[in-house]
Amino acid sequence: xxxxxxxxxxQSRVINLxxxxxxxxxxxxxxxxxxxxxxxxxxxxxxxxxxPGVGTARDGLIVEAGGRLYVGPDNxxxxxxxxxxxxxxxxxxxxxxxxxxxxxxGRDLFAxxxxxxxxxxxxxxxxxxxxxxxxxxxxxxxxxxxxxxxxGNAMTGLRADTVEAGAQLQVAGNLVSGAATxxxxxxxxxxxxxxxxxxxxxxVNQGTAAEQFGLTVGxxxxxxxxxxx
Amino acid sequence: xxxxxxxxxxQSRVINLxxxxxxxxxxxxxxxxxxxxxxxxxxxxxxxxxxPGVGTARDGLIVEAGGRLYVGPDNxxxxxxxxxxxxxxxxxxxxxxxxxxxxxxGRDLFAxxxxxxxxxxxxxxxxxxxxxxxxxxxxxxxxxxxxxxxxGNAMTGLRADTVEAGAQLQVAGNLVSGAATxxxxxxxxxxxxxxxxxxxxxxVNQGTAAEQFGLTVGxxxxxxxxxxx
Amino acid sequence: xxxxxxxxxxQSRVINLxxxxxxxxxxxxxxxxxxxxxxxxxxxxxxxxxxPGVGTARDGLIVEAGGRLYVGPDNxxxxxxxxxxxxxxxxxxxxxxxxxxxxxxGRDLFAxxxxxxxxxxxxxxxxxxxxxxxxxxxxxxxxxxxxxxxxGNAMTGLRADTVEAGAQLQVAGNLVSGAATxxxxxxxxxxxxxxxxxxxxxxVNQGTAAEQFGLTVGxxxxxxxxxxx
Numbered sequence: 001x002x003x004x005x006x007x008x009x010x011q012s013r014v015i016n017l018x019x020x021x022x023x024x025x026x027x028x029x030x031x032x033x034x035x036x037x038x039x040x041x042x043x044x045x046x047x048x049x050x051x052p053g054v055g056t057a058r059d060g061l062i063v064e065a066g067g068r069l070y071v072g073p074d075n076x077x078x079x080x081x082x083x084x085x086x087x088x089x090x091x092x093x094x095x096x097x098x099x100x101x102x103x104x105x106g107r108d109l110f111a112x113x114x115x116x117x118x119x120x121x122x123x124x125x126x127x128x129x130x131x132x133x134x135x136x137x138x139x140x141x142x143x144x145x146x147x148x149x150x151x152g153n154a155m156t157g158l159r160a161d162t163v164e165a166g167a168q169l170q171v172a173g174n175l176v177s178g179a180a181t182x183x184x185x186x187x188x189x190x191x192x193x194x195x196x197x198x199x200x201x202x203x204v205n206q207g208t209a210a211e212q213f214g215l216t217v218g219x220x221x222x223x224x225x226x227x228x229x
Numbered sequence: 230x231x232x233x234x235x236x237x238x239x240q241s242r243v244i245n246l247x248x249x250x251x252x253x254x255x256x257x258x259x260x261x262x263x264x265x266x267x268x269x270x271x272x273x274x275x276x277x278x279x280x281p282g283v284g285t286a287r288d289g290l291i292v293e294a295g296g297r298l299y300v301g302p303d304n305x306x307x308x309x310x311x312x313x314x315x316x317x318x319x320x321x322x323x324x325x326x327x328x329x330x331x332x333x334x335g336r337d338l339f340a341x342x343x344x345x346x347x348x349x350x351x352x353x354x355x356x357x358x359x360x361x362x363x364x365x366x367x368x369x370x371x372x373x374x375x376x377x378x379x380x381g382n383a384m385t386g387l388r389a390d391t392v393e394a395g396a397q398l399q400v401a402g403n404l405v406s407g408a409a410t411x412x413x414x415x416x417x418x419x420x421x422x423x424x425x426x427x428x429x430x431x432x433v434n435q436g437t438a439a440e441q442f443g444l445t446v447g448x449x450x451x452x453x454x455x456x457x458x
Numbered sequence: 459x460x461x462x463x464x465x466x467x468x469q470s471r472v473i474n475l476x477x478x479x480x481x482x483x484x485x486x487x488x489x490x491x492x493x494x495x496x497x498x499x500x501x502x503x504x505x506x507x508x509x510p511g512v513g514t515a516r517d518g519l520i521v522e523a524g525g526r527l528y529v530g531p532d533n534x535x536x537x538x539x540x541x542x543x544x545x546x547x548x549x550x551x552x553x554x555x556x557x558x559x560x561x562x563x564g565r566d567l568f569a570x571x572x573x574x575x576x577x578x579x580x581x582x583x584x585x586x587x588x589x590x591x592x593x594x595x596x597x598x599x600x601x602x603x604x605x606x607x608x609x610g611n612a613m614t615g616l617r618a619d620t621v622e623a624g625a626q627l628q629v630a631g632n633l634v635s636g637a638a639t640x641x642x643x644x645x646x647x648x649x650x651x652x653x654x655x656x657x658x659x660x661x662v663n664q665g666t667a668a669e670q671f672g673l674t675v676g677x678x679x680x681x682x683x684x685x686x687x
Contacts, residue, residue, distance in 0.1 A: 056413070103430075180560045181513025206510055252609065282640075285641035
């Protein structure tokens with residue numbers, strides 16, 4: 001029961017991220033999904049839908065990457081999870097639902113496919129070369145704000161393991177130093193930190209970074225080397 | 230597991246719609262519920278609560294319509310699902326919970342009744358003539374904005390199967406043409422379309438119709454015949 | 459199925475309250491949690507996380523109170539459920555997860571501990587005297603706005619069973635009289651009432667008290683004796 005609740009909490013976080021933010025922006029959402037993927041239970045099936053092109057000619061995909069299955073549109077959203085899993089496999093969905101609305105493939109196509117996958121049913125599909133996926137050529141990191149959460153914290157597309165602890169971030173004309181957690185700086189002060197899914201995030205202790213610095217999705221973030229010694 | 234997730238997603242959509250919007254407005258909410266009902270799993274039990282009169286003398290109802298059970302207040306909210314199912318049946322809830330707050334009958338009355346129904350327990354009730362339900366005389370469609378979703382799309386109370394594909398909608402001083410899906414118009418352009426639950430909806434491709442046109446719940450929508458040829 | 463939905467709805471309400479509001483404010487959140495605790499199923503495990511000090515030296519706690527288990531940070535959040543249950547017991551969590559982020563102990567520490575508790579696994583812990591908990595000396599009630607819900611209703615930290623029905627509340631320069639439920643006053647009029655979890659709440663029938671009176675979290679509420687006769 002509680003274990004199920006845990007898993008659902010994680011899934012719910014992903015689902016909310018991908019449904020809400022970055023709204024209508026599969027490119028930025030792909031970096032979030034890839035960062036969150038590590039925390040999803042092995043063997044799970046993820047329905048990922050950020051799909052501004054819903055109802056147009058774009059394909060639907062099934063992806064197996066890192067021991068998890070993903071179902072979603074071929075618009076780049078799944079490209080980052082493929083990129084970070086060398087042994088991943090990609091298929092085009094050939095199955096057609098009995099009824100397909102033009103604007104809600106999450107309900108009509110992707111969720112039923114996920115249902116079939118998770119119950120071991122065969123889903124009509126054809127293999128796709130990774131190089132034929134949309135987004136396969138996107139960069140490994142995005143030096144910008146990807147997403148702003150409900151606390152006003154700004155998640156970036158920079159992987160924390162690529163930024164030195166002493167570095168400073170320049171964002172919207174401000175310099176921000178790193179710290180391990182909110183409480184390590186005084187109330188009202190800003191910090192960057194390695195967030196819980198391994199990305200660089202900017203926050204204000206007991207405050208709202210997005211408001212304080214006027215951050216919005218897409219604002220550029222620059223990494224400056226820290227002062228030695 | 231995934232099948233359960235699917236159902237929960239649908240139920241969650243309904244629950245969110247009915248809890249959030251149109252807030253405190255069982256009349257408009259009744260059209261949304263009726264439109265969403267077709268996508269709910271047969272045999273399911275729906276707890277529907279838009280209930281500004283909670284704690285006053287209004288009754289609670291059990292409705293069987295289209296193979297589904299509904300539980301909620303007798304304020305018109307369930308009248309549209311009854312209206313669209315000729316063989317529906319309506320009962321007044323006579324069961325009384327051990328504790329009944331004045332402001333949260335969703336928790337204290339309707340959810341427990343739904344629990345009893347779904348586990349096959351008898352619920353004290355008395356038959357009600359459909360004509361004695363609140364809202365039984367409401368019109369079949371509402372030519373206005375019913376609900377604005379988190380993308381700023383404006384759902385109307387017009388059934389898509391009653392509007393010709395070539396028709397234009399006049400809303401808040403704007404003329405909007407129909408299309409199958411968002412991507413069929415250029416970014417920033419408006420469209421109306423048959424939404425995923427069969428109602429006419431107004432959106433802007435990669436934009437926010439509610440902001441662009443100043444739409445709010447209750448704004449009138451007029452259907453104009455399209456230009457022939 | 460429906461019974462499970464009921465329980466989840468309750469848990470979800472608690473989880474949402476504690477995640478969202480009062481944001482970053484474990485003191486006010488503790489009064490909400492204590493008020494909601496009575497409606498949680500006996501034997502359940504509650505993960506409660508309002509945790510601005512996440513990642514600093516503060517401890518994690520397991521609390522047994524009123525037949526329920528609670529898991530969360532030692533920042534006062536659990537102090538009110540302990541205060542209202544004379545036979546409650548408190549332990550410090552000694553278990554360490556394989557991976558502990560600095561900013562998401564809800565995922566990394568508290569949820570796994572709850573999972574172990576709910577499946578009967580032993581969790582390394584050490585007894586703590588109640589008097590060593592943070593918040594043990596906080597007052598029994600808070601005469602102020604604790605939380606504003608999505609309807610704009612303002613929940614206070616006053617227990618309804620301590621306020622006479624004829625009393626008036628003074629809040630932000632306004633006098634508000636009591637009523638049993640929204641529909642007992644005319645549309646647009648304000649009322650205070652005993653809310654569904656036993657706290658005094660201020661609302662406007664078919665309106666938004668927070669906007670109408672400019673209420674925000676922390677606004678003081680004063681109880682004035684009603685006019686006799």
